[in-house]
Amino acid sequence: MSLTMDDRNGAIWLDGQLVPWRESRLHVLTHALHYGSAVFEGERIYDGRVFRLSAHSARLIRSARLLDYDLPWSREEIDEATRAVVKANQLTSGYVRPIAWRGSEVMGVSAIGTTVHLAIAPWAQEGRLSVLAREAGISMTMAKYRRPSPDMAPGQAKVAGLYIVCGIEKDRALKAGFDDALMLDWEGRIAESTGANIFLVIDGKLVTPKPENFLDGITRRAVMGMARKRGWTVEERAVMPAELADASEVFLCGSAAEIVPVGSIDQHHYQAGPIAKTLMADFQKLVREPDCEGFGEATHLMTEAPPLAA
Ligand SMILES: Cc1ncc(COP(=O)(O)O)c(C=O)c1O
CATH class of the missing domain: 3.20.10.10 (D-amino Acid Aminotransferase, subunit A, domain 2)
Incomplete structure (x- = not known):
């Protein structure tokens, strides 16, 4: 089995669709690649469910807000997309990487005029603790x-x-x-x-x-x-x-x-x-409690992100 991240079986949720893993690509002139404007999350799957899923999806939206952009998906839609892609890949334990970024319509420091994209990629990976x-x-x-x-x-x-x-x-x-x-x-x-x-x-x-x-x-x-x-x-x-x-x-x-x-x-x-x-x-x-997907103690993520600092 290949170990590289781009050469695997499975599907990645990309802008609203499940796309074959190897076809989940983007253009070299993507704003986020040049100017670091991507926001992302790191999540873990335990017994088929993502621990604190809602808190992670909310933080993803907040992170984008702090860079002055909005994701065209709600927190609930991101939660649902995550569940769908975890299920499609038949994962009961592993890691999930959601990432949102600004696209390739224009190239320059300003991201005004770019579209916002979102991908959610889950894969099998045990805890890093040896x-x-x-x-x-x-x-x-x-x-x-x-x-x-x-x-x-x-x-x-x-x-x-x-x-x-x-x-x-x-x-x-x-x-x-x-x-x-x-x-x-x-x-x-x-x-x-x-x-x-x-x-x-x-x-x-x-x-x-x-x-x-x-x-x-x-x-x-x-x-x-x-x-x-x-x-x-x-x-x-x-x-x-x-x-x-x-x-x-x-x-x-x-x-x-x-x-x-x-x-x-x-x-x-x-x-x-x-x-x-x-x-x-x-x-x-x-991480295996019945309500593990919610916000739990991460109450700091329940409110909307503050507006961009003036
Ligand atoms: C720099 C940094 N600090 C802290 C954390 C821990 O955050 P969390 O517990 O939300 O994964 C992470 C992991 O995401 C991180 O990358």
Whole structure:
């Protein structure tokens, strides 16, 4: 079987139709390819259903709004299209990548005059967490680039262009023998990894950076909900790098990653401890609950996106 992403059997939902996988193509003069204007999501299928589907579809629409464009499909239509394409590919577990982008009618920095497209591609892919990572945790290093300030970029949006720095830092980490990189924000506070949010356990409390201008993850919200349900204290606040020395456990969380213990961040070493392990087990139950497709704790995505900053 081919391993490349473009040479597979199956169907991709593309602009309202199920299109054979290999025929889901676009033109080289597409605005999003040149100027990073695509918005996307990463979702996971558990027992045939997409965890927090409505929250992801809503975030996709919000991300586009934050770039000043509207998707020509409603949240409900995107949910329905996702269910249809997952079913068409006969997937009971895997990953889903919805992506919306501005097309090829005109070429220039301005996207005015382009049409908006949407594709939804699901494929079989298990959680990224290897047995080793589950036991020993992943190894991380500090990133050099930082997450931008709110007056530099719309950091709450999941926009292709904002992933440039994540990609550079992920590659830099992998080439240096680490699994991932930890990024600071514009003020030197801990922000997130290149594709997931971060939690620290300090003095028995769960501590996570307040997402001032980076992705307020749907999994992050689920983790906070699970922890509070267990009666654990969760603090959302500014977290400084010096506090890495005070943590007894560190873990990442995100749709693709699920919950991943961190074994080290440069000179700091951690155990995959009881709090991360309990949350990992709780999470596997949560993603299979009957109402798992809804918004859950991701209430921040229930309201419409604010208008583009003036
Ligand atoms: C940069 C970044 N931060 C955080 C997250 C976690 O977000 P979520 O839990 O909504 O998948 C992701 C994954 O989408 C990400 O790419």
